[in-house]
Amino acid sequence: MQLGLFPLPLFLLPGGVTQLRIFEPRYVRLVKESMADNRGFILAMKEGDAVCTFGTHVNIIDFETLPDGLLGVTIKGMARVKLSNIVQEKDGLWVGETESLPDWRSSQHQAGFLGEALAALFDAHPEHANQYSEDRHFDDLNWVCQRWLEVLPLANNQKQWFIAQNDLEEAKQFIDVLLNEENPVEE
Structure with a gap:
């Protein structure tokens, strides 16, 4: 079309x-x-x-x-x-x-930390969060990864690479590593 x-x-x-x-x-x-x-x-x-x-x-x-x-x-x-x-x-x-392109296959995993971190980001930036006043899915890993990819400062070639993927696994791993580098878990 x-x-x-x-x-x-x-x-x-x-x-x-x-x-x-x-x-x-x-x-x-x-x-x-x-x-x-x-x-x-x-x-x-x-x-x-x-x-x-x-x-x-x-x-x-x-x-x-x-x-x-x-x-x-x-x-x-x-x-x-x-x-x-x-x-x-x-x-x-x-x-x-x-x-x-087909939707990203649903993940069997819960959003967990990634969803909690995104919720905190939305709380810190209400002007962005207001666009999702009734449509927030912080427990849906697909939705959470897609919102993270939208707000992260990525180069066009990186965004193009992620949008071309068949599932969310690469995005999940990337976001997980990035957030854990920013907020390392103390042992």
């Missing part, structure tokens, strides 16, 4: 929620088309002048007129996608063919 692309240095995975300010005419068009038939669009990253290979299919879940008169939209990640045949249209809007 061909969908419009919104290239940003923003990383969002399924279940993730964020807000965007829309002001360029090409993205106003993207939002209008997305809302007209509820097909959503792809949040993609750019590396230089090129759109990266993997992105996230998002849906608009809310919109508003911002105090500065711009359009504000709240989006939620629905599925990871692989992109191909990426082209830029006359008005500058990027479009590409999308192939949905």
Whole structure:
């Protein structure tokens, strides 16, 4: 399926929620088309002048007129996608063919420490936590790992690598090591 692309240095995975300010005419068009038939669009990253290979299919879940008169939209990640045949249209809007990737296989493990640390991070940053007012799953390891990957300061190639994985094991190990380096357990 061909969908419009919104290239940003923003990383969002399924279940993730964020807000965007829309002001360029090409993205106003993207939002209008997305809302007209509820097909959503792809949040993609750019590396230089090129759109990266993997992105996230998002849906608009809310919109508003911002105090500065711009359009504000709240989006939620629905599925990871692989992109191909990426082209830029006359008005500058990027479009590409999308192939949905399967959801990460559920883990049999509880989120434990990773979920508790994410809950503490949400408590420390209520402006971010407010986006998940009723949709928090600190016991779901998939959800927890995806939220950690969104907030960690990773390079685009690292984000692309994680989004391309078939399950959460690499992400879990990476986040676990990172958090344990920051907060070593005293023996």
